Amino acid sequence: MPSVPGLPPTEQLVTGLARLGQAIRIGARRDPGPYALSELQGDIVSFLAGDLRPRRQSEVVRALASTAPTISDAVRTLLAKELVERERDALDSRAVVLTLTPAGVAEAERLTGVSPDVRAAISALAPDDLAAMLRGTTTIIRELQDRRAIPVTRMCLTCRFFAPDAHPEDPARPHHCLFADAPFGDAELRVTCSDHEPAPTP
Ligand code: SF4
Numbered sequence: 001m002p003s004v005p006g007l008p009p010t011e012q013l014v015t016g017l018a019r020l021g022q023a024i025r026i027g028a029r030r031d032p033g034p035y036a037l038s039e040l041q042g043d044i045v046s047f048l049a050g051d052l053r054p055r056r057q058s059e060v061v062r063a064l065a066s067t068a069p070t071i072s073d074a075v076r077t078l079l080a081k082e083l084v085e086r087e088r089d090a091l092d093s094r095a096v097v098l099t100l101t102p103a104g105v106a107e108a109e110r111l112t113g114v115s116p117d118v119r120a121a122i123s124a125l126a127p128d129d130l131a132a133m134l135r136g137t138t139t140i141i142r143e144l145q146d147r148r149a150i151p152v153t154r155m156c157l158t159c160r161f162f163a164p165d166a167h168p169e170d171p172a173r174p175h176h177c178l179f180a181d182a183p184f185g186d187a188e189l190r191v192t193c194s195d196h197e198p199a200p201t202p
Contacts, residue, residue, distance in 0.1 A: 023118055033110055035081050040066070040074045042111050045083060045100065049108030050154055051194045054097035056089060063152055083107055131187035138189050154196035156189050161197065 006012065037045065047063055048055055061071045075098065078084040083104035089095040100108060125133065142157040144150045156162045156175070166176035166183070173183040179195045190196070 024114060033107065035083060035107060037081075037107070037111075038074070038077075040064070040070070041078055044071070044074055044078060044098075045104055045108050046111050048084065048098060048100045049105060049112070050192050051196075052100065052105075054087075054089070054099045057086075057096050057098055060098065065148065065150070065152075078104070127187060131185060134189045134191070135186040138191060141191065152198070153191060154193050155191045156193065156196075158199055159190075159193065159196045160199040161195070162199070 007015070035041075043064055044060055047060060057071060057075060058068070060066075060075075061068050064071065075084060075086065079086060082101055085099050085101055086096050089097045122130075138155055138157050141150070141153060141155065145152050145158065152158060156177070159179075161177055161179040163176040163178055165174045167174050170183060173185045175185065175189075176183050179197075
């Protein structure tokens with residue numbers, strides 16, 4: 001039977017994701033901004049913005065799959081640029097915690113800014129397509145995290161409060177967030193959530 005020409009579906013998807021990534025990067029990340037942040041410094045600022053509670057420096061090392069000396073260097077630069085504050089952890093004087101300064105919060109917002117064109121294109125998706133994309137995207141991210149190919153993100157699929165398919169009787173909202181005690185559907189899957197707590201490793 002004849003088939004349509006071109007690469008197989010997985011390769012088509014990889015190409016499509018690469019094009020999307022390119023579109024999303026065009027904008028804030030291409031512009032180093034007023035503080036001329038390196039990629040790692042930008043990642044630290046974005047990570048700290050995901051949850052404005054003080055975060056241990058060791059957590060940043062783990063989340064960004066980096067090393068203590070590398071993160072220490074980057075944090076020193078961020079301290080000098082007054083984007084981050086560092087102090088002793090009240091619970092453990094051997095540890096230090098990091099928080100963003102108001103300038104750091106503003107820089108995080110700039111870094112995560114997405115062009116209006118990308119937002120408009122995503123808004124044009126039908127609700128079912130949006131839910132399917134979120135489900136597929138979070139599944140791919142989880143696979144990559146399991147393979148330690150990317151840093152861990154604070155998403156539902158790795159959260160101890162996530163109860164998938166807890167409501168099979170409701171196809172629109174089959175999952176349950178135990179933190180909010182609320183059912184939700186694929187379209188509300190979080191790729192980043194400030195209430196996330198890591199699920200125990202199986
Ligand atoms: S707390 Fe956040 S990440 Fe965890 S299941 Fe609920 S919505 Fe998802």
